[in-house]
Amino acid sequence: MNREKLKTVKRIVVKIGTSSLILANGQINLKNMDDLAFTLSSLRNEGYDIILVTSGAIGVGLNVLGLDKRPSEIAQQQALASIGQVELMSLYNHMFARYQQKVSQLLLTNDVIEYPESRQNASMSLQAILSMGIIPIINENDAVSVDEMDHKTKFGDNDRLGAIVTNLADADLLIMLSDIDGLYDKNPNIFDDAKLIDNVSEITETLMKAAGGAGSRFGTGGMTSKLEAAKLIFDTDKQMVLTNGARIREIRDIINGKKKGTYFGQ
Numbered sequence: 001m002n003r004e005k006l007k008t009v010k011r012i013v014v015k016i017g018t019s020s021l022i023l024a025n026g027q028i029n030l031k032n033m034d035d036l037a038f039t040l041s042s043l044r045n046e047g048y049d050i051i052l053v054t055s056g057a058i059g060v061g062l063n064v065l066g067l068d069k070r071p072s073e074i075a076q077q078q079a080l081a082s083i084g085q086v087e088l089m090s091l092y093n094h095m096f097a098r099y100q101q102k103v104s105q106l107l108l109t110n111d112v113i114e115y116p117e118s119r120q121n122a123s124m125s126l127q128a129i130l131s132m133g134i135i136p137i138i139n140e141n142d143a144v145s146v147d148e149m150d151h152k153t154k155f156g157d158n159d160r161l162g163a164i165v166t167n168l169a170d171a172d173l174l175i176m177l178s179d180i181d182g183l184y185d186k187n188p189n190i191f192d193d194a195k196l197i198d199n200v201s202e203i204t205e206t207l208m209k210a211a212g213g214a215g216s217r218f219g220t221g222g223m224t225s226k227l228e229a230a231k232l233i234f235d236t237d238k239q240m241v242l243t244n245g246a247r248i249r250e251i252r253d254i255i256n257g258k259k260k261g262t263y264f265g266q
């Protein structure tokens with residue numbers, strides 16, 4: 001367990017969850033989005049390769065249509081994601097442009113990553129975008145991804161997608177931004193005495209039991225899906241830091257090795 005390794009990272013994937021992009025009242029969290037655009041653009045200027053994995057298509061879709069909860073029908077959810085994704089990218093495009101940073105969009109499905117040829121193709125596309133100094137912004141292609149018996153196109157959730165992209169891009173570090181300071185030893189929604197864990201070197205059964213579901217009505221996987229993502233990170237010998245999306249500017253402290261959030265690494 002050594003945060004010293006964080007000081008040598010060159011390529012960083014940042015995953016931001018819906019809970020950091022949408023306020024409790026359903027409005028867009030412009031402060032977090034602007035902090036994200038500023039921080040990632042300045043890191044890019046300093047020479048880091050940056051990839052953003054974003055959630056929020058459905059949350060922003062609800063905002064655009066003035067709805068307060070997800071529809072239950074799949075086709076309705078997909079329509080919402082399709083509407084929200086355009087608005088989400090439009091917001092990012094404007095926010096990043098303020099800092100003279102160009103962005104691109106990549107919408108992925110699980111089958112693209114599973115098939116070696118399309119995976120290689122996605123990887124080459126990503127490399128080409130990065131070599132142009134552009135920040136690729138990645139989400140699942142929610143408008144078309146569904147799971148059928150023999151054709152699985154869904155990733156499950158964007159925490160998993162964040163870990164998959166870290167591997168696909170051969171990045172050194174995944175920064176997972178959520179609405180909480182890191183991983184606690186118990187679900188902090190239920191236990192007042194829950195303590196923040198500083199370092200995790202292995203995903204044990206005890207840790208999995210400590211992880212509960214989503215904290216907001218917009219988040220999906222909760223802490224369980226973040227730990228599943230951490231398992232993929234360990235499998236591929238990468239590092240991950242889980243931290244609060246309300247303090248995005250602390251990413252700089254994190255890559256300077258400071259004790260912020262929960263560090264997953266060996």
Ligand SMILES: Nc1ncnc2c1ncn2[C@@H]1O[C@H](COP(=O)(O)OP(=O)(O)O)[C@@H](O)[C@H]1O
Pocket residue numbers: 016017018019020177178179180182183184185186187188189210211212213214215216218219220221222223
């Ligand atoms: N052991 C735990 N440590 C930290 N958070 C936990 C834990 N168990 C459950 N949670 C909940 O997981 C939530 C984060 O997951 P989620 O709502 O899916 O966020 P996001 O939209 O960022 O993916 C936290 O707000 C918290 O309420």
Ligand SMILES: N[C@@H](CCC(=O)OP(=O)(O)O)C(=O)O
Pocket residue numbers: 016017018019054055056057058059081139140142156157158159218219220221222
């Ligand atoms: N792809 C979906 C997000 C799915 C997801 O995992 O959401 P979250 O738990 O907020 O990271 C969307 O853009 O709405």
